[in-house]
Amino acid sequence: MSADPSSRSFLRAALSHPAFVIGIGLSALFVALALVSFLWTPFDPTKLDIAGKLKGPSPEHWFGTDHFGRDMFSMIMVGARVSIAVAFVAVGIGMIVGVPLGLYAAARRGSLIDEIIMRGNDLVFAFPSLLLAIMITAVFGPGAVNAIIAIGIFNVPVFARLARGAALSLWTRDFVLAARVAGKNRARISAEHILPNIANLLVVQGTIQFSLAILAEAALAYVGLGAQPPLPSWGRMLADAQTLISLAPHMALFPGFAIIVTVLGLNLMGDGLRDLFDPKLRRGR
């Protein structure tokens, strides 16, 4: 039985887990930057100033300017918005579609539907994901929305497989058997008994998937398939920086660091949560 997240001992354990604290701190930092960007940024990230291009970091422009004279720090703040939004919705899609599929498959273990869902999962896993993302944008055009769809599609089998695996081990438990005897149908059991008990696993996986989605969005934006100009995007900033890297290394370094730090934060947070939720681990792994 996993720990009850709302208990005070959990909170204490959480705050004394160094990785978790660092992780949640870093992640919160970027979420905060993204939220603040709606209200204020040092400069307008879409304002061009060709004469002031390629300037290094200075008191005026904390992260310097890019090849069009735009303020890098403001661009990173707004870029955080895009990355986080795309990742959030994509993982959301993965969860909303994948978890019910996995639960359904577990509820009807061994049936044709189960087989079909698992085959479908394997098929999506087998597909080279970047190629599929490129093809999707070839069909529907580049942009943040299509990046979300492409990344979301690949999150579905992850959550389906996770939900199914976890649910399967719960179906044989006493409290579920009791519910079946009481006459509840499989859907209600899935929703009322199985789902709450796999929630912890979903949260941990969700955090990991979130960080992977941020990397995926950066890769898509890097090849030009993410958010389109003038909306700033970390991946596109890296693509722009590439030919200028020896002239203006700050253009490549800061967006790169932004990605690394955000992904790191999320991974640390996810790892920390996994440790905190797992009773074996809390005995001092």
Place this chain on the structure above:
Amino acid sequence: MTKNPITAAAVSILALGLALGVTPAMAAKMDATIGMQLEPPNLDPTGGAAAAIDEVVYANVFEGLTRFAADGSILPALAESWEISEDGLSYTFKLHTGVKFHDGSDFNADDVKFSLDRARADDSTNAQKALFADIASVDVIDPATVKVTLSKPNGSFLFNMAWGDAVIVAPETAADNAAKPVGTGPFSFTEWVKGDRVELGRYAGYWGTPVKLDKVTFKFISDPTAAFAAMMAGDLDAFPGYPAPENLVQFEADPRFKVIVGSSEGETILAMNNKKAPLDNVKVREAIAHAIDRQAIIDGAMFGYGTPIGTHFAPHNPAYLDLTAQSAYDPEQSKALLAEAGVSDLTLSLKLPPPSYARRGGEIIAAQLREVGINVDITNVEWAQWLDDVFKAKNFDLTIVSHTEPMDIGIYARDDYYFQYGDAGFKAIMADLDKATDPAKRTELMQAAQKKIADDYVNAYLFQLARTGVSNAKLKGIWPNSPTQANDMTAVYWED
């Protein structure tokens, strides 16, 4: 038979060492590796329109009746000389003799007839069929003479025959040219490693001036960073169409390299869909023209390389008319014109193909248009999508593209060309130009054409694409300008 084997061995080793050490230093370098941004889809210039095909084979592997010189003038090639009849309808070409194709077969007038007939046939896949449209018949007089009869006089006929689409091919090998090109040029085809390079070797049986290289390799590098790294690492000897102008300042500072800046035939324009409201209103188009600061685009997107143009014509052409003042940067006038046209809260779609002049230029223009109150939705598209959406379906408001064919102001006379101009007055000027052969009259008509499309603000004319290239400082003979899409290696050599 030396008495002492040890001495023999020592002498051999010494001799070998001397040979190895001395020979490379004494011989001049005889091969060159040239970088290209795009890989050609195939190697037949008469079967497809990709510029990259000509950039590999034009003048190197294939030759036509006439050819372009580095400065854009027309020179004789396979045709030694020609006579034009009084009425301008018959061209009699006297061909060079002793010319062989790379497979050893002889070149003669039959091959010319075959090539021209093949290009103008109904089922021909030649991308520039229009070049041959006026040919009524091609007749072989004798193996070294061929007569081409036109249905109406065409002042540009010799010019047209210099294009890559008009090169002469042999009937025995024409069908395979896409994969194994066989021509009459000074270099023959050796190998094509798809996705990487094409290798050409010197053809010993070439009829004309011998070339100074034994081997030419064209390497395809689309990524600007990779191009930079390749040049710096010495993997390439030259990159005539270098894709990243921002690096040129670094190359200039390095004594190993020289930067070659020339002109191209690329008129870079912000094309507007003339039949789509509100762009069908000339005042709106004029407003857009005035909202654009050309120099900012040249500085921001092309790092200072490029010449502003006021109409669809190359500034290095003697007949060019400078009409940039007509569409000078004036945001206030822009706003006034928009108000006059009764337009407010306008949102336009801007579709941008892959080249950086479009992607970067597009971002800058979008910002400039926003300053006068026009919102712009940018969509970056691949060439295939651009061809479908913009070029064929005309499903766009604005787009940026560079037209690199020489003397292509005639596209404004085409009715269903993608920006949908088709003005009768302009067509009349072009019809007159087709008929005119007197140079003074031609210049007058060309200038009238330029003025007309500037007055009608058909498109916003941005700048003439500079041809910026980098090469090893010791490699000479690379064309600075690009009068046609080509990497003519026939006069390239290594200076010691």
Place this chain on the structure above:
Amino acid sequence: MTAYLLRRLISLSLSLVAASLVIFLVMEVVPGDPASFMMGLNADPAAVAALRSQLGLDEPLPLRYIGWVTGLLQGDFGTSYTYRVPVSELIAERVVISLPLTLYALALSTLIAFPAGILAASRRNSAADLSVMGATQLGVAIPNFWFAMILVLVFAVNLRWFSAGGFPGWEAGFLPAMQALTLPAIALALPQASILARVMRSSLIDTLDEDFMRTARAKGLSRGQALRRHALRNALIPVLTIIGLQFSFLLAGGIIIENVFYLPGLGRLAFQAITQRDLIVVRSVVILLVFAVIVVTFLVDLAYAAADPRLRRRRS
């Protein structure tokens, strides 16, 4: 075992058929006409139409699917729209670069990950463990294309130890070819090594906690001996799965890396084919990659089942 094998083979074939259908249909939805892309801006519409019928683009859909599948079964992947040569030739030319690159990256990744993972697991919670964990966390967070950019800047442009990319061909010699593949392999290997190290570590830790390990220690084996003789073998199973998955991912996923280092590999072939609307090439590369993944998964499952009879029972 035979019944299990048969069952798995049937489901393998079904997966392949489903994959081919999905891939064929997905390709048809992609807009863009190869003929007009090839012919260019100022081309004659009649010439474009002539090319379309030459390329067989006018035949009905089901006929094209059946033709394709029967061709595949005979090893004929069709003829490329743009290059006009057999696709199998194109793929063969690229595989000789992508496959060695994948194996090289996999080898590097394993070489780094195994010692790191074992070290971390055997010295749990020590400074060594924490540094390995920290390094792998960083490795997973670094985008591999960014890492590639930095590698090129430092090692190719500034230090000139390696060429900036490109592939001289295997005929230029084994060493020069491998040199060209080194920086790309490192860029690809970094995140994979990080993942693998963590999987190795956690898998070993799980095994080390098992009862049989305590028995081994009770029998008098030292920690090192117990680790090597018993734990490692059992811990390797999930690790091998990951390696199998990584193989397929690396084979296809190198698109961006292949672009940065201008390597003419499978990933770049597919990318260029998509932009050129060369559907036959895209289809073939994708089905090949999907096929590779499905087969590798199949083989790994077989290896598991051979090793652990419990897994041969009906899936539960």
